[in-house]
Amino acid sequence: MKPIGIFNNALASLSDGQQAQLQLDNFGRLLVTAGAGSPGAPVGAVQSVQGVSAGIPLSVVGGAPTSSLYSAASVSISASGDNTVVAGIVNQTIRLYALALTLAAPIDVTLKDGSTVLGTFQGVTSLVFDPLVGNPRWVTGAGNNLIINLASAVACKGTVWFTQS
Numbered sequence: 001m002k003p004i005g006i007f008n009n010a011l012a013s014l015s016d017g018q019q020a021q022l023q024l025d026n027f028g029r030l031l032v033t034a035g036a037g038s039p040g041a042p043v044g045a046v047q048s049v050q051g052v053s054a055g056i057p058l059s060v061v062g063g064a065p066t067s068s069l070y071s072a073a074s075v076s077i078s079a080s081g082d083n084t085v086v087a088g089i090v091n092q093t094i095r096l097y098a099l100a101l102t103l104a105a106p107i108d109v110t111l112k113d114g115s116t117v118l119g120t121f122q123g124v125t126s127l128v129f130d131p132l133v134g135n136p137r138w139v140t141g142a143g144n145n146l147i148i149n150l151a152s153a154v155a156c157k158g159t160v161w162f163t164q165s
Helices: none
Strands: 069-078 081-086 094-113 118-129 146-150 156-164
Touching: 069 081, 069 146, 081 156, 146 156
Parallel strands: none
Antiparallel strands: 069 156, 081 146, 094 118, 094 146, 094 156
């Protein structure tokens, strides 16, 4: 994949806050500093984002990621009231990105940050929230547990995806 831009061997002079189109050299490489020279040359020279010494492109190998950005916690609860699904750690927040829960019967489900209600969902048999790229759905206070409160004793199974730091 190549960026879309304008072929230009010299960059326009810009000051803070100004914007311009991407500038490409005659090989389609992105120019990131103004000046003349070769890829890998010192400051003030043409720099290639994709190239290394002598303009040889870097190898790009695709494939599935080997690890997730998120931690996953399995949920298997059935007691009415508060059920801790991710334990809080002192000075760390839990950022909940996604969840998928299935309930055996329609009941009210409340997500909580310790004792603070994050959201209440009435009469649900399933609850699914897909992740928003870069934005957690909910964030707990530092050190607080992430809790699922069930209005009655009904089997609830699923997964929550989160980060904690």
